[in-house]
Each structure stands twice: as structure tokens, then as C-alpha cells.
Amino acid sequence: MKRPRKPKIAPDRLEQLVAAARTSLEDDKAEDILVLDVTGRSDFTDRMIIATGQVERQLQAMAVHLEEALEKAGLRLRRNQIQASPDWVLIDAGDLVIHLFRPEARVTYALERMWGPESPSPEGAAGA
Template sequence: MQSPDSAREMLQIAADAAASKGGDDLLALDVSEPLPLVDVFLLVTGNSERNVAAIADEVEDRLIESGHKRVRREGRAEARWVLLDFGDLIVHVFHAEERVYYGLERLWKDCPVIPLDVAEPAAEG
């Protein structure tokens, strides 16, 4: 397993990438206590299938460019819930309806929230 600092670095890269593609309602959870092989979940909402796919692609591209290895990707074809597994960080990019339906926040409510410092994308004009 990588160091917690590495997981936090990956989290920041993923959060910035998600925000740059219009990801909403970003929530990072420290799941290291109940899940010994994972440190962090990042939950992100997209507003359409196209947006979910774009967010997931950007997160994946930036993490890979930063030298991190993707272990697994699921759900890209449907783009309703895309799971990106980078070992210590798992990114869940949801369509809004799926995020409410599956309610991962409720399932992991006892896990500490990790504060995120995400820059808002620059306004186009």
C-alpha cells in the first residue's frame, strides 16, 4: 500500500480534474479504517452521461500523467456510474440519479470527511 500522503496527492489531482470538467458535489471520505486496501473514496456528480464520461476521462488522464497506475475501470460505456480504482484512491463519478439511488454517503457515513481545496474552473467569456 502507498503512503497516506500519496493517497492525498492523488485525491487532490482527481478532485481538481473533476472540478475542471464541471463535477459537482465532490465528497472525499477516509475509508482506510473499514477498508484496509483503500484509503480514500472520492464521490463526484455529473449532470449527464456525457459529463460523467468527461469527468471520469479527465480524472483518469491526469492521474496517469502524474505517474499513478489505474488498477480497474468500470461503467465507462454506460456513463451512469464510473468507478476508477487507483489502488489507495477509488473515484466514483455518478450521474445525479445514481448517486441518490446508491447513497454511498449513507453507507459510509461513519467515515471521516476529508476537506477538499478545489479551485473553481475559470469562467469562459
């Protein structure tokens, strides 16, 4: 069952949240931070941030600091919007979804290939 999509936030507001998240990740020494614009390619979000942390403890700290940074930017997350495992943390902030991976998990899931600019467009997939 598909979850209903919340109303979109204003583009400038989304960019503020992306900037707050990026700054938080840079401060926590996240590696390979990638911001993907998936507008029109995804029906569940408009921006996706993917970043790498070396160990579980770093991932957890990055998640806590991201939650604090987004709250300072005016977006309070509910606990169910953060899903965590030892290798991957997912933060669902509606129009912004953040994936924090340990290196091995990032390679395994390869979200850049799935959602990056080189990935097939929805129109291309329909014709396949």
C-alpha cells in the first residue's frame, strides 16, 4: 500500500533543509556527500542525500546531529521517520530523504545508480 504524500514544501524551504543537512554532515566528517534532485523521478521525495560514515557509532552521531540541525531549521522529525541498522540510517523528512551508509552497505545498495543522473528516467523505464 502506497503511503499518501504530504503536500510539497516550497522549493526555497527545501533548499534550506538540504543546506542544513549538508552542513551537519560536513561537520561530522561524513564522506562522499551526494545530493540528488529526484523531482519527477520519485513519487515519495524531491531530494535525496546519500553520505558515508566509517563505523556504526559515527552513523548514529550523524543521525542525531541531523535531527538537531533539521529541528533548528524548523523541521521536527517524529521517531518513526528515522530507521536505523548498524550499516544504514534512513531519515525520511518528506521532500528530503537522507541515507547514511557504512562503505560496504553503500556499495551494496548503490542508490546513486538507482537515483543518480545516469539512472534510467521513469519514461525510459516505461518503454523497456
